[in-house]
Amino acid sequence: MGNSSDEIVFYTNPMSRGRIVRWMLEEVGQPYRAEVLSFGDSIKAPAYLAINPMGKVPAIVHRGVVVTEAAAICAYLADAFPQAGLAPANDDPLRGSYLRWLFFAAGPVEAAVSAKALGLLAPAERSGMVGYGSFEQVVDTLEQVATDARPWLLGEQFSAADVYVGSQILWGQMFKTLPERAAFAGYGQRLRERAAWQRATALDDALIPPRG
Template sequence: MGDTTDEIVFYTHPQSRGRIVRWMLEEVGQPYRTEVLGYGESMKSPAYLAINPMGKVPAIVHRGVVVTEAAAICSYLADAFPRAGLAPAQDDPLRGSYFRWLFFAAGPVEAAVSAKAFGLLAPPDKAGTVGYGSFEQMADTLEKAAAGAAPWLLGERFSAADVYLGSQVLWGTMFKTLPEREAFAGYGERLRARPAWQRAAALDDALLSPQ
């Protein structure tokens, strides 16, 4: 943990949210070392719990700093490697929209999709007490974001917000956890056409193939 080199160590599993971070790393274009952990013993080992006490992936270590949570990792990498152009500068008015959609996906979208999958959505009379309001409100707002992505959330500029929110759209349409919407399909098609997405998907899919 005392390593202060510029090496990025990436802890993941190919069937996890680590796929989001893999895509982000491919967009950043910096060398990184992948450590694949299995569910169960290796993720709960003392060595890995020292990195992430949650015993979950993804996580990265960079310059001696541990970053967990996929949205945080995407945001961190965008700022750590500004030459990749994946985040607006501090004084750029687009930075507000960037954070808005990045954390809308990390908060209301993740929470609503998970709650619906387990039959735990807040009842209508309690909708005002949860961040996503209702599943329908979340889905309609997400649809507006995807429909307004022309071609990306920040207009002509692709950003880490597209990586994270876009991943939610891609997974939601693949696993049918989001309703079918034309805006989701169009946005997803543009995302899958990105070379970095294709490289990341191929790397993770290769880890799933029998050796």
């Protein structure tokens, strides 16, 4: 790859949100080096905390820069490697929708799904204080964007937003943290048919120790 600083170093665990970034890296198609961390010592070791003080994965290091947060990594990689065609250009009107849905999934969707799973949703009378409003509002909005009327969130163009939003929907289906909707099922099926998703899933699944 030339200069070693150009190498993408990917810190992950196969049972984490690192699976999102693994899929994104497979879509990008650039070489990368995966450093698999355990949830025990290595993810909280000083060497990794120097990269991400949160002690969480995923993270990437590229050109001497650390990027954390799965949505940010997806957006970063799409812009760093425009030849992969995974983000609308700055002068493309679709850029606004692309950013909108990336941030919607990273903010309201992530917060609402986590809060519901933990039994910590805001009471209805305090819904105005939280970005997600209500869990039902978030799910209904997500259903509208993941419609079967078009293949991808931006229409015909697959993008990094599909990787990130799609991962949330695929997980929601698998772990039953999102209600069943026909639109989610159809969108999820299209995502699972992508070669990059299949490669990433196989790589991560192979790293999970068998249950004894």
